[in-house]
Amino acid sequence: MARVVLVGNLAQVTGGVAEFDLSATSVQQLFRQLAELHPALEPHLETGVAVAIDGQIYQDALFAPIDEASEVFLLPQIAGGASWQRLDLRTAAARGRSFAR
Amino acid sequence: MAETNGHSQANGHSYVGTRQIRPDGVDKVTGRARFGADFNLPGQLIGRVLRSPHPHARIVSIDASKAEALPGVKAVITRDDFGDQPSEFIPAGEMMMNYKDVVRNVMAREKALYEGHAVAAVAATSVAIARRALKLIDVKYEVLPHVIDVVEAMRPDAPLLHDDLFTVGVEPKPQKPSNVAKRVEIKVGDVDAGFKKADLIVEREFKTAPVHQGYIEPHAAVASASEDGSVELWTTTQGHFIVRAHCARLLGLDMGKVRVTATEIGGGFGGKTVVYLEPLAIALSRKAKRPVKMVMSREEVFKASGPTSGATVRVKMGATRDGKFVAGFAELKYQAGAFQGSPVQPGTMCAYAPYDIENVHVIGYDVVSNRPKVAAYRAPGAPISEYAVESVVDEIAKKLGLDPIELRMMNAAREGTKAAYGPKFGPIGLEETLNSIKKTEHWNTPLRKWQGRGVASGFWFNIGGETSVSLTVNEDGTISLMAGTPDIGGLRAALTSVAADELGVPYEKIRPIIGDTGSLGFNFLTGGSRSAFSGSMAIVEAARQIKQELIARACKLWEAKPDQVEWKDGAVRPLGALGEKVKPMTIADFAKVSGKTGGPIGGSGRINAQGAGPSFGTHLVDLEVDPETGRTTILRYTVAQDAGRALHPAYVEGQYQGGAVQGIGWALNEEYIYGEDGKLQNAGFLDYRMPVASDVPMIDTVLVEVGNPKHPYGVRGVGETPIVPPLAAIANAMENATGVRFTELPMSPPKVLKALKDKGLNKA
Numbered sequence: 001m002a003r004v005v006l007v008g009n010l011a012q013v014t015g016g017v018a019e020f021d022l023s024a025t026s027v028q029q030l031f032r033q034l035a036e037l038h039p040a041l042e043p044h045l046e047t048g049v050a051v052a053i054d055g056q057i058y059q060d061a062l063f064a065p066i067d068e069a070s071e072v073f074l075l076p077q078i079a080g081g082a083s084w085q086r087l088d089l090r091t092a093a094a095r096g097r098s099f100a101r
Numbered sequence: 102m103a104e105t106n107g108h109s110q111a112n113g114h115s116y117v118g119t120r121q122i123r124p125d126g127v128d129k130v131t132g133r134a135r136f137g138a139d140f141n142l143p144g145q146l147i148g149r150v151l152r153s154p155h156p157h158a159r160i161v162s163i164d165a166s167k168a169e170a171l172p173g174v175k176a177v178i179t180r181d182d183f184g185d186q187p188s189e190f191i192p193a194g195e196m197m198m199n200y201k202d203v204v205r206n207v208m209a210r211e212k213a214l215y216e217g218h219a220v221a222a223v224a225a226t227s228v229a230i231a232r233r234a235l236k237l238i239d240v241k242y243e244v245l246p247h248v249i250d251v252v253e254a255m256r257p258d259a260p261l262l263h264d265d266l267f268t269v270g271v272e273p274k275p276q277k278p279s280n281v282a283k284r285v286e287i288k289v290g291d292v293d294a295g296f297k298k299a300d301l302i303v304e305r306e307f308k309t310a311p312v313h314q315g316y317i318e319p320h321a322a323v324a325s326a327s328e329d330g331s332v333e334l335w336t337t338t339q340g341h342f343i344v345r346a347h348c349a350r351l352l353g354l355d356m357g358k359v360r361v362t363a364t365e366i367g368g369g370f371g372g373k374t375v376v377y378l379e380p381l382a383i384a385l386s387r388k389a390k391r392p393v394k395m396v397m398s399r400e401e402v403f404k405a406s407g408p409t410s411g412a413t414v415r416v417k418m419g420a421t422r423d424g425k426f427v428a429g430f431a432e433l434k435y436q437a438g439a440f441q442g443s444p445v446q447p448g449t450m451c452a453y454a455p456y457d458i459e460n461v462h463v464i465g466y467d468v469v470s471n472r473p474k475v476a477a478y479r480a481p482g483a484p485i486s487e488y489a490v491e492s493v494v495d496e497i498a499k500k501l502g503l504d505p506i507e508l509r510m511m512n513a514a515r516e517g518t519k520a521a522y523g524p525k526f527g528p529i530g531l532e533e534t535l536n537s538i539k540k541t542e543h544w545n546t547p548l549r550k551w552q553g554r555g556v557a558s559g560f561w562f563n564i565g566g567e568t569s570v571s572l573t574v575n576e577d578g579t580i581s582l583m584a585g586t587p588d589i590g591g592l593r594a595a596l597t598s599v600a601a602d603e604l605g606v607p608y609e610k611i612r613p614i615i616g617d618t619g620s621l622g623f624n625f626l627t628g629g630s631r632s633a634f635s636g637s638m639a640i641v642e643a644a645r646q647i648k649q650e651l652i653a654r655a656c657k658l659w660e661a662k663p664d665q666v667e668w669k670d671g672a673v674r675p676l677g678a679l680g681e682k683v684k685p686m687t688i689a690d691f692a693k694v695s696g697k698t699g700g701p702i703g704g705s706g707r708i709n710a711q712g713a714g715p716s717f718g719t720h721l722v723d724l725e726v727d728p729e730t731g732r733t734t735i736l737r738y739t740v741a742q743d744a745g746r747a748l749h750p751a752y753v754e755g756q757y758q759g760g761a762v763q764g765i766g767w768a769l770n771e772e773y774i775y776g777e778d779g780k781l782q783n784a785g786f787l788d789y790r791m792p793v794a795s796d797v798p799m800i801d802t803v804l805v806e807v808g809n810p811k812h813p814y815g816v817r818g819v820g821e822t823p824i825v826p827p828l829a830a831i832a833n834a835m836e837n838a839t840g841v842r843f844t845e846l847p848m849s850p851p852k853v854l855k856a857l858k859d860k861g862l863n864k865a
Contacts, residue, residue: 005523007287007523008285008286008287008446008449008450009269009270009286012270012272043559048190052523052524053528054524055524055525056524056711056712056811057524057711058711059565059566060566061711061713071524071525073524075450076446076450076522076563078447078562087354088310
């Protein structure tokens with residue numbers, strides 16, 4: 001079982017639970033298992049976290065492998081000199097209304 | 102002729118690690134290179150922006166009818182020309198943004214939230230007419246109380262910027278809105294237990310001023326919207342794919358119909374990762390049915406484009422008497438500007454990253470105030486928090502009677518250290534940078550009275566990310582290299598070196614360009630110290646595709662099996678007996694017969710680069726304080742930083758030097774100065790004092806190379822770490838020069854003079 005640790009504010013979403021032992025073999029599986037345990041985590045997992053597997057930080061890498069003995073940290077995404085992530089930008093064109101007075 | 106730095110040849114590479122001619126150099130020194138403001142289109146109109154004179158005001162009404170009626174005015178836009186956006190967060194680590202805010206930042210809607218906030222824009226046939234038109238736009242404001250300072254903005258009775266902003270990250274959830282957008286936290290171990298083990302505890306509060314990235318080239322864009330709904334845009338940006346996405350989103354366009362070309366860029370440092378003029382230029386062009394060019398004045402750049410946060414930071418560190426750090430606490434309060442999203446999150450993660458400390462607790466607050474929305478600035482958030490920690494580290498060294506480098510060495514993070522933000526580090530080079538600095542002649546040079554020496558270390562994560570490149574073999578065997586991340590710090594030279602080595606062709610036979618959004622797949626922007634790291638990985642992939650293709654074609658031509666040929670030294674070579682029948686074929690040979698053997702030859706690298714290795718640096722500075730004027734002169738400066746592998750050493754050294762100089766400005770002079778009226782008083786380079794060449798000595802550099810095992814050449818990002826250590830290194834040197842611990846930046850002459858007078862050190 002991989003040891004999974006939530007860093008920062010994520011543990012607030014899980015009611016203070018910050019550490020898990022999970023059988024995930026990839027980031028995709030890890031997210032699925034965490035979302036099943038704590039559905040409120042799901043939106044954060046989809047867009048807002050980086051995953052450090054045995055010290056190596058992965059961003060937006062669903063297929064990154066996780067070993068049984070891996071130590072995994074979920075971190076806030078790190079952009080650095082950057083402001084937006086692509087996944088979110090591909091979504092719909094402008095919606096809504098013009099300014100109404 | 103390639104000059105080697107000693108290791109390239111040994112590794113079998115000819116160009117990587119050498120100082121090749123810069124592909125963009127000639128055009129830049131001759132003035133031929135086209136930056137954003139140099140670009141023009143036939144029939145273009147001039148766009149200008151009407152900006153709020155108030156730091157905080159409700160916009161009661163906007164009447165543009167007189168401006169629209171002015172001859173020569175072809176379009177006027179206001180908030181009515183932008184559809185509202187839903188509240189939808191766009192998480193990107195430290196710079197959380199919300200499209201609801203983005204649309205309000207490019208054009209004010211309900212309220213103007215800072216002086217300089219865009220309220221309307223016009224397109225006219227001349228600058229004079231555009232200016233006249235702005236004066237004819239009648240905006241009725243209801244002026245509201247404002248707040249600038251981060252601590253004042255956090256007070257319960259502070260003027261409220263957004264009545265729908267409720268602090269996230271606190272329990273129970275607040276019932277009332279406030280200017281505190283978010284509380285974030287990093288926690289490892291037990292700091293209370295750690296402090297109990299400490300023989301020495303040092304606690305200090307620091308304050309840093311908001312500073313601007315200070316790129317020399319202002320924001321500039323030219324847009325041309327067609328009647329068929331397509332748009333072409335030329336802009337100075339760190340990420341034209343990101344610009345495309347934002348503009349498409351804000352204006353309801355299909356991305357496929359928007360083609361964005363990144364012009365040459367005169368500096369960005371994070372500040373050109375967002376949109377300001379681009380959606381306005383497109384909206385004006387769409388309305389006027391003519392191209393529209395917009396360029397910010399320097400005053401507009403200061404007032405309306407993203408500086409970085411001013412901040413208040415409290416640090417408390419505990420150490421044993423032999424110098425082992427046992428606990429670190431920090432509380433960070435960062436200004437976000439008018440909309441939430443300061444870089445406080447990475448500030449919390451970086452604060453103690455250089456050290457192996459068992460117990461760390463860092464709390465951060467993201468606070469809005471009536472200033473322009475902050476944008477990323479080189480290692481966003483890190484210089485502020487690491488400045489505070491590195492200042493306290495120096496004080497601990499002094500109080501324990503330890504050498505500041507030895508103290509850092511004793512506590513330095515190394516391979517296997519659990520970072521203060523959680524995971525373990527792989528191979529890293531902090532110790533090597535400390536050792537390098539200690540070995541310099543600089544470290545051992547004696548100083549005189551009023552001179553001081555300071556040292557500090559710094560850390561930045563670095564990232565990878567989505568990257569597309571292409572390599573095309575031309576008919577004559579030369580190579581066209583296309584990248585999609587704007588070249589700010591030497592990308593073209595670095596990628597060309599890698600491509601030349603991978604393909605075994607001369608460097609000068611490869612011509613690199615930055616492709617537009619229609620020419621390549623998605624590229625994340627140039628930021629996070631990622632472009633050379635990720636781009637070179639993608640180039641390796643593209644080059645390997647070409648080699649595989651040429652091997653396959655050679656096998657067909659020679660009617661051979663793959664094991665009868667090999668790629669070596671830029672050619673497909675026959676092995677064994679086959680060598681007696683056929684001659685090796687170079688890329689140029691294949692180019693001549695490309696049509697007959699299957700068509701054009703090329704390769705593309707399309708990756709989401711992972712494996713970015715963090716970079717650590719250590720800076721050493723000597724300075725002299727004039728006790729009569731309070732002016733500080735930097736006498737000598739040395740940067741040592743781990744590059745993993747320097748693809749182009751001169752450019753890497755340039756990054757180190759540039760970061761140091763920006764840090765010198767941040768430490769000594771730069772600051773946004775606001776009047777009681779909430780208006781910026783120094784929106785120009787005469788009054789916002791950035792260092793110029795004559796203010797600084799030659800910045801010496803030491804290239805430390807602890808290879809990143811996750812990169813084919815060992816590369817680490819290098820662009821951001823160099824701005825992290827200077828603030829503390831200079832503050833530490835100031836303390837050594839004057840005996841005064843300065844805890845507020847900038848350490849400008851008036852502040853220094855006052856401090857010296859207070860201590861009785863100035864007799865004037």
